[in-house]
Amino acid sequence: MKKKINFVMIGLPLLFLFILFLIVSSKLKEERPSSIFSPFLFPSPTTVPVMETRWSTDSGVLKMEKSIEELKKELDSIILKDNSFFPPQLNFGLEINP
Amino acid sequence: MKKILPIVFLLIFLTLVQKVNSQDIFQEYLSTASKYKSDYEAFVLAKSRFMTYKSLDSEQEAIEKTKAMLFSKIELVKNYLNLIRSKFAAETGVQDYKENLTYLQLDNQIADVLNLKDKIIACQTLSELNEVDLQFEKKYLASQKLAFKTLGLINLRKFTKFNDIFSEQISLLGGKIGEIKTENAYDVFLWEKRTSELKNQADQEKNNLTQSSKLFLENVDSNNPKETYLEFINSLEKLRGNLVSLVLSFQEVINSIKKL
Numbered sequence: 451m452k453k454k455i456n457f458v459m460i461g462l463p464l465l466f467l468f469i470l471f472l473i474v475s476s477k478l479k480e481e482r483p484s485s486i487f488s489p490f491l492f493p494s495p496t497t498v499p500v501m502e503t504r505w506s507t508d509s510g511v512l513k514m515e516k517s518i519e520e521l522k523k524e525l526d527s528i529i530l531k532d533n534s535f536f537p538p539q540l541n542f543g544l545e546i547n548p
Numbered sequence: 549m550k551k552i553l554p555i556v557f558l559l560i561f562l563t564l565v566q567k568v569n570s571q572d573i574f575q576e577y578l579s580t581a582s583k584y585k586s587d588y589e590a591f592v593l594a595k596s597r598f599m600t601y602k603s604l605d606s607e608q609e610a611i612e613k614t615k616a617m618l619f620s621k622i623e624l625v626k627n628y629l630n631l632i633r634s635k636f637a638a639e640t641g642v643q644d645y646k647e648n649l650t651y652l653q654l655d656n657q658i659a660d661v662l663n664l665k666d667k668i669i670a671c672q673t674l675s676e677l678n679e680v681d682l683q684f685e686k687k688y689l690a691s692q693k694l695a696f697k698t699l700g701l702i703n704l705r706k707f708t709k710f711n712d713i714f715s716e717q718i719s720l721l722g723g724k725i726g727e728i729k730t731e732n733a734y735d736v737f738l739w740e741k742r743t744s745e746l747k748n749q750a751d752q753e754k755n756n757l758t759q760s761s762k763l764f765l766e767n768v769d770s771n772n773p774k775e776t777y778l779e780f781i782n783s784l785e786k787l788r789g790n791l792v793s794l795v796l797s798f799q800e801v802i803n804s805i806k807k808l
Contacts, residue, residue: 503806503808505808511802514720515799515802517713517717518714518717518795518799522799524710525710528788530784530785530788535635535695537691537695537696538581538584540688541588542684542685543681544595544677546595
């Protein structure tokens with residue numbers, strides 16, 4: 451009887467808290483991947499710090515990079531051999547001999 | 549803010565209307581294509597009956613079905629040219645008649661094809677209808693030439709824009725390398741050499757585009773406009789491959805600059 455009371459009084463609240471922790475952690479992981487709770491459950495891969503140089507952050511260089519990236523996208527996406535706008539095939543000459 | 553809102557709403561409305569219009573034109577074209585197909589089948593059936601029975605009734609029916617088929621064919625060509633017209637407007641952004649003759653040529657061609665309607669109404673016999681159909685064939689060849697020319701012009705404008713963007717970026721890259729040289733006292737000889745090579749290659753591609761478009765515009769009025777158009781497309785395909793290579797080389801230079 452005593453064991454049953456201990457389980458109900460202590461075990462169930464602990465189980466409830468654990469489930470609540472799991473739910474909160476997973477929500478935080480979705481919204482804020484760098485949350486302090488998330489590493490316990492979903493360890494993220496180690497991030498390598500990006501080396502910043504004088505010219506890697508230069509606005510002119512970044513602008514050129516963006517423009518050329520957009521140009522490449524346009525060149526990749528253009529469909530030249532599209533015949534859906536070709537003139538329709540029509541028949542001419544009635545070929546009737548009255 | 550209150551003054552700007554109506555303008556914003558108007559712009560959104562106009563954009564939506566334009567989008568709906570081009571979809572409507574395409575749907576209209578598809579439905580006339582379907583109508584022409586069914587009218588042509590009815591014409592073939594009536595023709596077959598007339599050839600078998602040679603009666604006055606079957607002749608009258610053949611005349612009616614031929615007229616209906618020819619009207620559908622005219623509508624189909626008109627809607628096709630309208631579709632090409634809307635594609636040209638949507639893809640080039642050219643809206644002004646004065647800026648481009650293509651609209652005028654397309655409108656004249658549509659009017660020319662529509663003129664055949666009066667001739668069909670006036671026809672009394674199958675021989676007369678046959679004569680109008682042969683005239684229509686000539687007009688349709690002219691319509692096809694104009695359609696392929698317009699499709700070619702759409703692609704030409706796109707590639708001219710691509711070449712211009714690349715040349716502009718090459719020029720900016722040259723300026724940036726000069727800036728790096730001044731600021732870092734760094735040996736930029738290899739970058740300068742590569743940029744100069746890229747500029748020469750881009751100029752070469754510009755010349756190639758000029759040559760192939762000139763050839764296309766000279767030959768599209770021939771009796772095989774489709775073949776001329778496909779040859780032009782092949783040259784543009786080659787140009788696209790070369791431009792992609794140039795873009796990749798450009799990106800290599802940018803990446804090495806970023807590491808400095």
